[in-house]
Amino acid sequence: MKYRVTVLSGDGIGPEVMAEGLKILQAVAAKYHHEFEFKSELIGGIAIDQTGSALPAATLKTARKSHAVLLAAVGDPRFDDPKLPVHPEDGLLALRKGLGLFANLRPVKVFDQLVDASTLKPDVIRGTDFIFIRELTGGVYFGKPKKEWVTAGGRKAVDTMVYSEHEIARIVRAGFEVARARKKVLVSVDKANVLKSSRLWRQVAIEVSAEYPDVTLTHALVDACAMQLIRTPSAFDVIVTENLFGDILSDEAAQLAGSMGMLPSASLAGIPVSGHKTFGLYEPIHGSAPSIAGQDIANPVATILSVAMMLRYSLALETEARAVEAAVNSVLERGYRTDDIMAPGNTRVGTRQMGDLVAAEV
Numbered sequence: 207m208k209y210r211v212t213v214l215s216g217d218g219i220g221p222e223v224m225a226e227g228l229k230i231l232q233a234v235a236a237k238y239h240h241e242f243e244f245k246s247e248l249i250g251g252i253a254i255d256q257t258g259s260a261l262p263a264a265t266l267k268t269a270r271k272s273h274a275v276l277l278a279a280v281g282d283p284r285f286d287d288p289k290l291p292v293h294p295e296d297g298l299l300a301l302r303k304g305l306g307l308f309a310n311l312r313p314v315k316v317f318d319q320l321v322d323a324s325t326l327k328p329d330v331i332r333g334t335d336f337i338f339i340r341e342l343t344g345g346v347y348f349g350k351p352k353k354e355w356v357t358a359g360g361r362k363a364v365d366t367m368v369y370s371e372h373e374i375a376r377i378v379r380a381g382f383e384v385a386r387a388r389k390k391v392l393v394s395v396d397k398a399n400v401l402k403s404s405r406l407w408r409q410v411a412i413e414v415s416a417e418y419p420d421v422t423l424t425h426a427l428v429d430a431c432a433m434q435l436i437r438t439p440s441a442f443d444v445i446v447t448e449n450l451f452g453d454i455l456s457d458e459a460a461q462l463a464g465s466m467g468m469l470p471s472a473s474l475a476g477i478p479v480s481g482h483k484t485f486g487l488y489e490p491i492h493g494s495a496p497s498i499a500g501q502d503i504a505n506p507v508a509t510i511l512s513v514a515m516m517l518r519y520s521l522a523l524e525t526e527a528r529a530v531e532a533a534v535n536s537v538l539e540r541g542y543r544t545d546d547i548m549a550p551g552n553t554r555v556g557t558r559q560m561g562d563l564v565a566a567e568v
């Protein structure tokens with residue numbers, strides 16, 4: 207079968223890590239006799255440069271016609287000025303919203319081989335293997351009013367954290383479904399001691415839990431969760447949370463895995479069920495890392511593991527997904543490391559060589 211994949215390389219290290227992700231897909235195609243048709247489109251800073259828009263209409267159109275979308279990163283310091291009318295990140299948010307990708311899966315797995323790459327103690331992080339289910343198309347990222355204005359007393363700005371019960375219920379269900387397929391424990395993270403939207407979140411989570419009597423639901427406040435994540439990370443299994451909390455907690459969690467360059471993600475338009483096809487966008491959780499762009503030093507593993515997630519969730523190719531994950535594991539086992547996870551005694555490799563090594567093991 208021919209799979210159509212929309213390729214969005216974006217900015218900074220994006221094109222470099224994307225090249226390695228596509229290399230892995232080519233290796234999968236050769237070994238398992240699949241055909242992937244790649245169509246590259248613009249997003250982010252490069253799209254603003256060429257079209258004036260961070261998400262040109264053609265990109266959304268191509269994405270809608272494909273089986274899955276692979277994205278590397280957006281963001282460029284040239285657009286850092288907050289006064290500019292358009293920013294690269296707007297393209298990513300519009301893409302997620304435009305494709306209805308409400309469920310963002312961010313697995314956090316500490317590879318045994320990398321327990322020394324983290325700034326945390328090996329004994330604390332060993333065995334850590336959990337997953338965030340982050341709500342992706344609601345909350346304060348998209349709530350209205352969202353504006354800046356001038357008053358007699360000076361400038362003001364507002365963002366609105368708003369959730370409907372429907373939005374909460376569907377992401378919490380995604381959390382329960384993922385938990386059911388794992389250890390049957392789900393932690394819902396909110397700020398229900400302060401926020402109205404979190405109080406609704408908690409009520410709906412409790413209501414939905416009646417549909418999943420086999421899964422144990424607990425609640426954690428986001429500030430306490432941030433602390434527990436670095437205190438006893440191996441105690442977590444599935445965490446469901448709203449958009450902004452999930453964004454912040456997942457960067458924190460990347461430090462358990464040793465680097466931002468290690469964590470993949472899947473953004474899905476439906477409840478994730480392995481073995482079924484769900485349309486999705488796959489991207490590393492890291493950004494465009496402008497300071498290391500163009501030097502062949504970025505870690506492509508997060509993108510490669512995102513490719514594995516794409517094979518699993520959008521193409522229902524579980525065997526191939528596992529082959530890619532096993533290949534990453536094996537290359538790390540053999541001691542190859544990019545700069546960000548380098549430790550004494552290992553072999554330093556660049557972005558391209560890391561991709562070559564993984565591709566050879568698929």
Ligand SMILES: NC(=O)c1ccc[n+]([C@@H]2O[C@H](COP(=O)([O-])OP(=O)(O)OC[C@H]3O[C@@H](n4cnc5c(N)ncnc54)[C@H](O)[C@@H]3O)[C@@H](O)[C@H]2O)c1
Pocket residue numbers: 219223278279280281282283295298465466467468489490491492493494495496497498503504505506508546
């Ligand atoms: N999904 C996305 O496209 C996405 C995500 C986060 C940030 N951003 C954007 O990226 C730009 C830079 O943001 P930032 O610096 O806060 O975050 P970042 O993720 O780009 O970088 C944070 C740190 O991690 C390092 N890093 C990130 N990816 C790496 C990789 N693959 N290999 C090795 N090291 C890696 C960087 O060098 C930096 O030290 C901003 O414009 C931001 O808005 C985009």
Ligand SMILES: CC(C)[C@H](C(=O)O)[C@@H](O)C(=O)O
Pocket residue numbers: 295298299453491493
């Ligand atoms: C770039 C930005 C819009 C994005 C987010 O906040 O969702 C990023 O930080 C992420 O984690 O994917």
Ligand SMILES: [Mg+2]
Pocket residue numbers: 453454457491
């Ligand atoms: Mg983020």
